[in-house]
Amino acid sequence: MRFSGEISTFAELISPMTQQEFLDCYTKQLPVFIHGVTPSRVAKLIDANDVGHLIRTETYPGRRIRMVRNAQEIPLRFFTTREPQPRLSLSLIRGILNRGASLVVDGLEDTHPKIADLAQALELEFSSTVWANAYVTTKEGGAFDVHYDNHDVIVLQISGSKRWHLFGRTEEFPVNLFEPAQAPKLEQSADILCAGEVLFVPRGVWHRAEVVDSPSFHVTFGIRGETGLEFVTQAVNDLAKEALFRKYLPRIGGEHLLLEHEKKLKSLLHDWVEQLSAKTFLASCDAARPTRSDISPWNPIPLSRKAKISFALLRRSPIGDLDSKEPVVLGRAHQISPTDRLILQILEKSGALSFDELIGQIRVMGDTIAEDEFATAVVRLAECGLLNISVDDDASEHDPQREMASEQKQEVPRGSLRPSAKLSRQETT
Numbered sequence: 026m027r028f029s030g031e032i033s034t035f036a037e038l039i040s041p042m043t044q045q046e047f048l049d050c051y052t053k054q055l056p057v058f059i060h061g062v063t064p065s066r067v068a069k070l071i072d073a074n075d076v077g078h079l080i081r082t083e084t085y086p087g088r089r090i091r092m093v094r095n096a097q098e099i100p101l102r103f104f105t106t107r108e109p110q111p112r113l114s115l116s117l118i119r120g121i122l123n124r125g126a127s128l129v130v131d132g133l134e135d136t137h138p139k140i141a142d143l144a145q146a147l148e149l150e151f152s153s154t155v156w157a158n159a160y161v162t163t164k165e166g167g168a169f170d171v172h173y174d175n176h177d178v179i180v181l182q183i184s185g186s187k188r189w190h191l192f193g194r195t196e197e198f199p200v201n202l203f204e205p206a207q208a209p210k211l212e213q214s215a216d217i218l219c220a221g222e223v224l225f226v227p228r229g230v231w232h233r234a235e236v237v238d239s240p241s242f243h244v245t246f247g248i249r250g251e252t253g254l255e256f257v258t259q260a261v262n263d264l265a266k267e268a269l270f271r272k273y274l275p276r277i278g279g280e281h282l283l284l285e286h287e288k289k290l291k292s293l294l295h296d297w298v299e300q301l302s303a304k305t306f307l308a309s310c311d312a313a314r315p316t317r318s319d320i321s322p323w324n325p326i327p328l329s330r331k332a333k334i335s336f337a338l339l340r341r342s343p344i345g346d347l348d349s350k351e352p353v354v355l356g357r358a359h360q361i362s363p364t365d366r367l368i369l370q371i372l373e374k375s376g377a378l379s380f381d382e383l384i385g386q387i388r389v390m391g392d393t394i395a396e397d398e399f400a401t402a403v404v405r406l407a408e409c410g411l412l413n414i415s416v417d418d419d420a421s422e423h424d425p426q427r428e429m430a431s432e433q434k435q436e437v438p439r440g441s442l443r444p445s446a447k448l449s450r451q452e453t454t
Contacts, residue, residue: 031069033142034376035150038181039223044150047225051151051177054227056191056214064220067183070139071244076128076159079136080113089136092118094126096169122240125164133157133244144246145317147179148339152311153250155339159183163240171208171233175199176249180224185241189224190215192231199229200252218243256306260297269293311340318410326404327416328380334403335377337413359409364394364402372412 032038039047041061050057083090090113092099104118105111122128134144134157147155171192180189192209208231217237218224226232264270269289275282318337320326361369371386372378378386380403384396406412 032066032181033139033146035146037066038143038146038179050225051227054229056227056230057223057225058189058214058216058218059223059225060219062221062223064184066221067181070143071133071137071159071183073161073184073242075137076130076161076242077115079130079133080115080118083113086111086113089131090118091129091131092121092126093129093169096172099126122161122163126162128159128161130159130161131156133159140244141317145336145339147246147248149336151248151250152307152340153248154314156247157244158247159242159244161240161242162236165236165239169233171231173199173208173229173231174226174247175201175228176247177228178226179246179248180218180226181244181246182218182220182222182224183242183244184220185236186217186219186238187234187241187243188215188217188237189226189232189234191226194229194231196229198252200254251307251310256301256303259306259309260301264297267293314339316410317413318407319413319415320407320410326407326414328400328404328407328414329416330381331379331416333377333379333413333415334372334383335413335415336372337407337410359411362402364398365406367392368399368402368406369411 036044039059042057042059047057080090086105087101092104099121101111104114104121106114118128133140134155135141137157140157144155144157171190173194190212191214192211193213195207195209216224219238270293272286275286316337316339367387367390368383371383375382375386380400383403384399387394387399403412403414407414
């Protein structure tokens with residue numbers, strides 16, 4: 026079985042493996058090599074020209090662009106210009122690459138739209154923080170020797186190829202990087218990752234990679250969830266509200282006073298532990314997460330019939346519990362109407378849809394609410410930062426304001442799209 030489409034979703038990333046097959050391995054923390062794909066599926070995702078553009082436009086050298094050789098970072102001065110305001114130099118970077126170093130581009134999810142879409146899809150799937158870094162190596166050298174990461178990693182090979190060596194674990198679920206431990210000497214598996222192919226490396230698994238076909242360019246998606254340590258650490262802060270825990274431990278007056286104080290602390294701790302809720306803790310973490318909202322600060326939101334509507338959220342949880350009338354997102358409660366709820370439920374199951382497709386699914390469900398009401402709800406949810414609305418290039422050539430003004434002169438029957446919804450009619454065919 027071969028897969029040749031572009032990659033923008035979790036299912037497309039891991040194909041031909043099924044989502045359930047991958048999630049089973051993820052839950053069991055088992056490494057996975059995914060082959061049987063064609064290189065063309067990553068051809069339009071990101072390439073050398075995209076990385077060159079990121080380097081040329083990097084305003085603060087060293088913030089995202091690094092050069093590394095054998096786990097040692099190369100000082101910034103070796104690949105920046107000597108100006109009052111230093112800038113990264115493509116020619117100097119090329120020269121250092123040719124001497125065996127690797128180019129590392131951090132935070133692609135903030136700077137590259139297509140990688141950002143894929144990172145967001147992974148965040149929604151795993152309900153965990155996801156980031157993306159790029160690694161380019163043109164010679165036999167590399168960025169790192171054998172090591173492990175304190176987070177899960179999904180590797181997507183973009184071009185060239187690398188042989189990955191996996192050595193197993195010395196510690197389960199590490200929370201620190203590069204602990205002073207000796208890597209296992211026995212190699213458990215090794216395989217070559219070619220363009221378009223994927224590797225999952227669970228946290229704590231020692232590994233190293235070597236270039237087979239140069240230049241090698243791959244993107245790694247780091248995945249980090251919340252741990253029990255973080256759950257307890259945040260909860261401990263609540264104990265400061267209790268006067269007994271703020272009181273000094275008695276050091277005078279006899280040992281019996283210390284024992285009595287200890288007894289009271291343990292009793293209060295027991296009651297406190299019984300009230301802890303992992304669900305509440307995770308909900309608070311999700312509510313604090315930013316969104317990928319890309320609405321204009323002042324222009325009307327360009328909703329059209331073929332406009333792509335998708336979640337701006339990086340978590341499903343804030344709206345996952347749709348029994349809540351006011352889910353909390355970004356620390357603010359958003360009132361959710363029955364119409365809002367229906368739209369969010371459909372998008373949660375279907376992913377991105379055009380407005381026409383959204384209305385089609387609503388009609389299949391037997392709902393007869395007028396289209397203009399749904400259009401108004403979509404725009405309102407976008408204004409709240411819960412949804413994104415994007416229009417293709419052809420649609421952007423039209424003037425929505427002019428077309429809406431034209432609509433206002435006509436009688437609008439019930440069930441059609443009204444100007445108040447800011448929905449243009451240029452794409453009705």
